[in-house]
Amino acid sequence: MRPHQLFRLALASLSLSLTSCQSPQTDSALPAPRLPNQALPTTNSQNFQVGDQLELIVEEDPTFNANYEVRDGGYILIPKVGRVPILGLTREAAENQVTQALQKQQLTKATVFVERRAKNSAQQSAQNATRISVFITGSVIRPGQHYVPLPTDGRPPGLYETILVTGGMAKFADDSKAKLMRADSQGVRRTRVVNLKSIQSGLTPDVPIGEGDIINVPEKVFGF
Numbered sequence: 001m002r003p004h005q006l007f008r009l010a011l012a013s014l015s016l017s018l019t020s021c022q023s024p025q026t027d028s029a030l031p032a033p034r035l036p037n038q039a040l041p042t043t044n045s046q047n048f049q050v051g052d053q054l055e056l057i058v059e060e061d062p063t064f065n066a067n068y069e070v071r072d073g074g075y076i077l078i079p080k081v082g083r084v085p086i087l088g089l090t091r092e093a094a095e096n097q098v099t100q101a102l103q104k105q106q107l108t109k110a111t112v113f114v115e116r117r118a119k120n121s122a123q124q125s126a127q128n129a130t131r132i133s134v135f136i137t138g139s140v141i142r143p144g145q146h147y148v149p150l151p152t153d154g155r156p157p158g159l160y161e162t163i164l165v166t167g168g169m170a171k172f173a174d175d176s177k178a179k180l181m182r183a184d185s186q187g188v189r190r191t192r193v194v195n196l197k198s199i200q201s202g203l204t205p206d207v208p209i210g211e212g213d214i215i216n217v218p219e220k221v222f223g224f
Contacts, residue, residue: 028193031184033156033210034209048086048094049073050147053117056098060107067117070145071156081105087145091116134162134209138217139174140168148209160199174220175200180207181214189214 032220048054048070056078058064069074074087084101086094095114102110131147147167148157157165159180169175175196183189196217209215 018220030180030182033208034178034212035181047088047090048116050087054086054094055115055117057105057113058113059111059113060109064102064106074145122217132209132211132213133158134212135214136163136166136217137187139170139172139219140217141170156198156208156210158195159209160196162209163196163215163217169196169217170219172220174218176217179216180209180215181216182210183212218221 001174016151028120050070050072052070054068054070054076056064056066056068056076064078064081068078070076070086073083075083075085077083080099081101082105084098086097089097091114095112097115099110099112102112131149132147133147137143140163146162148162148165151157159178163169163178176198178194178196180192180194181189182192194207197203199206
């Protein structure tokens, strides 16, 4: 075999090897989407979650003393300070976070106390029943955790619909190879590749999503 033929054979072999390594383990038959009333219990209810009420006391400047709600983005909004991330923090960690924010922007020294206020359980239950928590990653405008409202007819929201209401795709998104990941009853996360372009054009129906799903929109790969 001639040298140039050997080189072509080696190149083809390497390309095949890389392709096999990058191919995700996918399963088009995902478990049924999980709605909010089927959500798994939280692992640590002592950490601040969206919708929690936080009472803030600052010894050095009582103008900051107030009740703040942890908003959908996982933060509280303090006047003259801005957004302070609180989601998932304990009370002590939240005190440290607020202290750092105040000392960085407003006060030389801040002595901060944070207390969790009791929730209105009926109101919180109603709120949880009308939205689902999903995670969106990759080539999208607003990656991260999002709380997506359920449609008024009670059906699960669609994957493409969810990307749109959370900000849409970024400029170089590969809308033909989005991935939807969902855990089955054993906790194993199954993956389905979804062609968003086909959904957008009306050729295929939108794919329903559920509580805890992960959506990944990859970036296009350009050859040079």
